[in-house]
Structure formats: structure tokens, C-alpha cells
Amino acid sequence: MMPVLGSCHDVGVTTSDLGILGEPPAGRRERKKQETRAALEQAALRLFAEKGYEQTTVDEIAAEADVAVRTFFRYFSSKQHVLFGDVGHQRINHLCTALAAAPTGTPPLEAVRAVLDALDLDRDEQEQLNQRLRLLKEQPALVGMYLMLNHQLRQTLVDFVAHRTGLPSTDPYPLLVAGAAVTSWDVALHVWLAGENSRSMAELRRAAFAALTAGIPAEPPFPPAGEEPA
């Protein structure tokens, strides 16, 4: 089920990463691999959306992509992986890159705040993510994947802050900062997904992070119109 602990270590970039701005064509073999991968991913997403995650078998996905089941598992280590594995992978990589680029002068909390800003999704990524998360809402079995990704991101951040401050990874401070960061991302995502809010995800995330690091009011700041607070 994918290594979970250990942050950025052995990210194992297997050539066909970084779909965006990919290297020069690099031979037919590599191209075919990427085609197969894309076909599998596309087939999977289509079938998942069509008949649900649980109801879709790996056999069907493989058939739809016209490859053997065995081949499917050569590209994706599990059925869940096809949904979030790559996204998660990229996201972790982005985070690691951003963390590595963070200036060493700023206090850790500031550094994390800046890194999160750099990590916000652009329109395209949001749309891609949205498609996957919609599935997630309907298929509780997938929540685990999302949680695991968050967990990995958190662990990465914990290690970063721990390293920055010279504290152990089990000290409250790195855990708190990382917890606040991940929670802010999670909160923003939920609010944004609900779609009843016109604010952008980045804006929501910044506000959430600010609240978690500067203080949450005892009462909600904007009690809903027409409801008295009990």
C-alpha cells in the first residue's frame, strides 16, 4: 500500500513523471508506456464515474484500456493508486521542492506559510482534483487514500519544521505547525468543494491557516443571518 512514513525519501521518479512540460519525446517505448498509463487512468476514471469505484473491477479497467490485468498492476500498485497515487506523488514532490527552496532566514511558521502559498493549485489542477474528489464523496472506501495523502504531507512538514528548529519530530511544536498547515488545507478543500462560497481555495486556505495559527474565535465570526445563536 505504498510507503507511508519517511517524507521525501526515495521518491523514485520512474522516468514518466512530470506529465507537464515533459522531456523531449524520448523514444517510442517511453511514449507507449505513457500512452498505456494514460489509457489505464482514463479508463479507470471513466468506469469509476460510470458505475462506482467498488463496482468496477480491475479486470474491467484493464479490458477497457485493452491491456492485461497483470499490466495494470505494473503501472499502478493498487486499484486505489490509479485514483490518487500519482496526484499524491506529484503533490509530495511539489511540497518537497518548495520546502527545499524555502529561505533559511525566516522563522519556521513563516516559512511554512510561504510554502503553502506556493503550493496552492491552479485552475487546471483544481479541476482535475475536483473530478477525483467528487468520486471520493460517493465512495467512502476512497477516503482512506485522501487521508493517507494528508498524512504524508503532514509528516513531510513535521520533518521540515523539526529540522529547521532542531527539535525532534516528536516535539509538540513541529507537530502543531504541520497539523495546522494540513488542517488548513483540509478545511479549505471541504469548504471549496461545497461550492457555496465564492472565495478561492487559496483564499480559504490562507484564512484557515491564519485562524489556526493566530487564534480561533470562541464564536463563529459571522453568525448566519436569521439564526440566533441558541
Next chain:
Amino acid sequence: MMPVLGSCHDVGVTTSDLGILGEPPAGRRERKKQETRAALEQAALRLFAEKGYEQTTVDEIAAEADVAVRTFFRYFSSKQHVLFGDVGHQRINHLCTALAAAPTGTPPLEAVRAVLDALDLDRDEQEQLNQRLRLLKEQPALVGMYLMLNHQLRQTLVDFVAHRTGLPSTDPYPLLVAGAAVTSWDVALHVWLAGENSRSMAELRRAAFAALTAGIPAEPPFPPAGEEPA
């Protein structure tokens, strides 16, 4: 894989709950059931500790407890369930009870703070949990269970705060409060498990919650002796 969303609904207490202070014996049949359940759980934990979670098959657990495999799945819906299902179940129940008992006069943040205090584990529970969590550290495959439990607790809290404030469950405020609560629990657990800290888990949790709701300092409050902050 167990219903995930939907907080406290249909908790489905199947008689043999509440191992502590159990009802009067209640007949031999019920007793045998509890014996079988205990035997399975004990066998599972022993084998997991002995040869690892992944390396232990359900067949072996069943054999060790001297029941059929089919029977195992009548008591535990999955192999993971035997490790955390019941603990999680009880924990959710505790939380629901505490939430139901929370006075309606206090502001939501206060209410949650009080409920968390009421939810802290006593010595015995800590020891029990510790045994399971030790396994978790060595078997990454189990992290998912822990995360799922946290997720359910969070969702329960979100719904509570949302209900209290009259806000939707997708409003930032309930999500933030619940996020802070769960994160504080998580942070405390990690610090406590590391064991390099003499403070009690409850104390650690209170401190974490306070930091998350009142503000996290830009630098760690107690930089480690002998290290200058870069």
C-alpha cells in the same frame, strides 16, 4: 470497510458492547460470544505482535482462537477491524455521549474544549491503546485505520459544532474547530508515544488545543538547549 461518514448515526450496539462494567451475565450464549470475541482479539494481537500484521493471515488467527474463518468475519468485519474497530467504536460512542451531555449555554469552542477534557483516556485505556499503537508504528498498513478513526471523530465534531452554531457542515468555522480538536489529540498522542516527555497525554492535549485555538508562536517556545535558531 465500515461506514465512514455520518457521525453518530446508527451506532448499532450489538449487546456485547461496553466490556467494562458489563451487564449481569445474561445467559450462557452471550457469555460464549464474548469469550469467542475475546479469544479472537487476543489471538490476533498476539500473532500480530509475533510475526507482524501483514504476515498474519485470518486463517491463522481463526485457528489460534479455534474457530472457523467464517466465524472470525462474523465478529470482525475485516482483519483491520480486530485491531481498531472496537476501540474506535467505543471512542466514537464516548464522544457522542459527551457531546450530547454538553450544556447548550456555552460557546461552541468552549463546549468542544470541555468535551475533549471529558474524553481523555485513563491509565488503563492508555496502556491498551499503547499496545495497539506500537503495532501501528511497525506496520504502516495500519495507519489507515488510525486516520479513519480520526476522520470519524472529526466529522462527528464538525456536525456538532455546525448544529450548535446553525452553520452548515461545510462552513469554515465548524471545520476549523473540529480540525483543531482532532489535531490537538493527534499531536498529543504522537508526543506522548515518543515517551520523551513526562507530561501526561491530557496535559499535552490541552496545551496543543490551546495553541491551536489561541495562536501558535512564530518560533518554538522552548528552543532546544545548545542550538541557536539558525
Next chain:
DNA sequence: GCGCCAACTGGCATTCCATGCCACATGACA
């Protein structure tokens, strides 16, 4: 173009988790 080697693929067998079904046994109760 030819041939070699590495890499990719397909298909098979296997293991394990999980569930449905049905027959049998056992406790509860009148």
C-alpha cells in the same frame, strides 16, 4: 537490414481477504 539485449507484456497459478449460502448444532424458553 540483422541480431542481440533489455524492457515490456500476457497469461497462468497462487494466496489472501471477504461474502453469500446452507446445513448443523446449541442455547433459550414454553
Next chain:
DNA sequence: TGTCATGTGGCATGGAATGCCAGTTGGCGC
């Protein structure tokens, strides 16, 4: 004791995932 509900065992099934081996294809030097 007889009846009924409830557990239990065993079987068959299906899907996920992995190992293995043979066959194919692409890359590359000649």
C-alpha cells in the same frame, strides 16, 4: 421435551494482488 432463534462450520465464489515464465517489442551497435 419440542420448538425456535441464534451461532457456527464448511463450501463455493469473486476480487485484489503478486510471482513466474514465455513471448513480444523497442533500442542499439554492427
